[in-house]
Amino acid sequence: MEKETSRLGLVGAPRLWAVAILAVTLVGAGALRFGGQQAAGPAPAAVVPAANTVGEPAVASAAERAVLAALAPGDRPEGCIQPDRRINLYAVELPKDGTQIRLGYGLTPETASYPGPLIEMIEGECLAITLHNQIPAATLEALRRDPNIPLGVSLHTHGVKYTPTSDGTIHTDSYVPPGGQRTYIWYAKPRNTSTGSQGTAGYWWYHDHLGGGPHGTQGIGAGLFGGLVVRRQGDVRPDRTYVTAFGDLQSINLRRGAATDTCDPVNPVPGPTCIIADKGERVEFLVIGMGNDMHTFHLHGHSWADTRTGTVDGTNKAIVDSVPVIDNKTIGPGDTFGFQFLAGDSVGAGNWMVHCHMQFHSDQGMSTMMHVLNPDGTLAAHSADHAPVSAAGAPAAHSGHQAGTK
Ligand SMILES: [Cu+2]
Incomplete structure (x- = not known):
């Protein structure tokens, strides 16, 4: 299993993070508005008000790309040469709901929530997500139903392309033990009318696949899930x-x-x-x-x-x-x-x-x-x-x- 040691914090220059912040809507934290599109006064004649549209994916500088390329060595989905953007995702324990253990994903440990942050991608984009498991081992032990499954959590996604090393499952060893971290690579493959590949635009979700057992049933039920939306260039935001x-x-x-x-x-x-x-x-x-x-x-x-x-x-x-x-x-x-x-x-x-x-x-x-x-x-x-x-x-x-x- 890949064991990463790099701790890069905020990758890249401020401009990259400006794009990243635009592209990751903090639903849990709320209040992130795109472009101040609040309507004021009576609606004009147009049926749809002016709105932001989705632009091109971020492109990292050569230096940044070298860093990103080293994050998760190994396979890439076909079409993803290397990621151009990285986010950190933290899995943490939240205050109990009565006696129910609650967990959450967050872009920082302090902002973790359930559901976790909305992750937004643009078709053509390849994203590196470093998952940090900060959930205490004792908490994961309390959730565990299958003693043959190691303690840990993971990041499994729907809809976008990934290789087995980013599957987030026990049989691929792509999970994160307590205190560890791991980088997953997701590729929002574009539609290809020549081959008939349908692309990945749409509404999806991501979730744990290991907490409590081999399908993450207890991890999901405790709160380790969130939304993923893949947009196309030109889509209304x-x-x-x-x-x-x-x-x-x-x-x-x-x-x-x-x-x-x-x-x-x-x-x-x-x-x-x-x-x-x-x-x-x-x-x-x-x-x-x-x-x-x-x-x-x-x-x-x-x-x-x-x-x-x-x-x-x-x-x-x-x-x-x-x-x-x-x-x-x-x-x-x-x-x-x-x-x-x-x-x-x-x-x-x-x-x-x-x-x-x-x-x-x-x-x-x-x-x-x-x-x-x-x-x-x-x-x-x-x-x-x-x-x-x-x-x-x-x-x-x-x-x-x-x-x-x-
Ligand atoms: Cu119902």
């Missing part, structure tokens, strides 16, 4: 992205009921438990199916084009009409999808439910809110029994989630 993982025990991002929505009514801070947007912002959801159950993802007041990049452009009626526009979608374990939409489009500020439409799941707390904010940045008025958080900051009753208000 959203103002905000939210990752929502629908999982076992009727959970959204491993929370239920009031714990899914902790927005302060006056000063809401976006994050895994506070889904907010200004009216007219281009919002993106990345939905993950985890665990053992089927679910349906339903969003009130909004609908979306069901495509690999979550939008459909153009005026070709045959093409546009061939794309379903939906507001409810079924996901099974391991499935992912995503979409973009304009928050409050025609419907305005309000508290819009996001829930599983398997009724007994939503009745058990698999329900949260997307808050389209008032112009002053506060949450729209809502009935007293549905306040996400009281004025004093204490969680309030969430009877409305169970009241079948659909």
Whole structure:
């Protein structure tokens, strides 16, 4: 097994990191906006407001490339000569949820969360991700169900290209023991119309594959998962992205009921438990199916084009009409999808439910809110029994989630 010793910290010049920061949206930490695309005033005649579009991938300098090339010697996916960008990802233990062990990935140990940070790639890009396992061995021992499996965690991804040494599995020895680190190489292969290779653009997820056993079941269930989006050059970039993982025990991002929505009514801070947007912002959801159950993802007041990049452009009626526009979608374990939409489009500020439409799941707390904010940045008025958080900051009753208000 590869054992790395290099500790390079922030690789590359500031300009590289400016690109990297643009390309990695901190969903967990929230509040990262692209280009200040907040809509102001009435919408103009154009259907879609001006928005950032995805440019070319970062290209490292020759000196930086030499460093990056040495990070993870060995195989590269075909087409990836060497990575041009690197991020660090830390696996850490977080405060327990009751008696439940919680783990998270973070771009720094201090910002680790569940879900972990959204990782964004551009087709054609090759990314090096150095995973640092800072989870105490005793914690991993407590999660372990299979005594034949060594202690450790890993990074396994969906959708993009990688070789076995970046698979993040026990049989490939591509995991990280406590205190160790390892660099994984992901390649966002572009679409190739000559060969028929479909490319990698779309909505995916990454997760542990070793915590507790050979499939990472306990590691994922403790919080080691996050979203991955691969964009194409020219794609419209959203103002905000939210990752929502629908999982076992009727959970959204491993929370239920009031714990899914902790927005302060006056000063809401976006994050895994506070889904907010200004009216007219281009919002993106990345939905993950985890665990053992089927679910349906339903969003009130909004609908979306069901495509690999979550939008459909153009005026070709045959093409546009061939794309379903939906507001409810079924996901099974391991499935992912995503979409973009304009928050409050025609419907305005309000508290819009996001829930599983398997009724007994939503009745058990698999329900949260997307808050389209008032112009002053506060949450729209809502009935007293549905306040996400009281004025004093204490969680309030969430009877409305169970009241079948659909
Ligand atoms: Cu469900």
